[in-house]
Amino acid sequence: MSTREEIQKEVDNNYQFFLKEKDKIPNYLLDKYVLIRKEEFIEYFDSIDDAIKYAKIKYEDNLYSVQKVNDLPINLGFMGNMLNA
Template sequence: MSQPLAIEVDANYDFFLRHLREYVESHAGQYALMKNRSVIEFFDKPGDAYRYAKRAFEDGIFSIQEVTEEPIDLGFFSHVGN
């Protein structure tokens, strides 16, 4: 993972954890597409989030995080689903 990507992923994950409670209330089970320490959009499938991000962000720097009660650090993106 490149250094800019690693920095972005870490910053996004920190932001995500600080807002997790509010996200779980309205987006549990979805995937948050994140860039620049903010959620761009929530998706039902991780693959949809990934495809959207690849089209939207030419620099390829973003992260995707599953919204669950017990957060799991997916890093950049540990799996691509449907």
């Protein structure tokens, strides 16, 4: 299990990556939720719950983040990892 600091660093890095790369995401994925790990888009989901459930199973170290794909980026931050904990 990762520490809170490690998780926060992953979330921060992923958010900066998302801001830099979001314009490359196809329009048909708007309003989806993207799972990001190690500054890479992993998978897109219809709901934040689905994204987090998938991530918790696949990444037991909790080093990932989830971001809604839209024109108004909101940093879900550490809280995004804690939903459905």
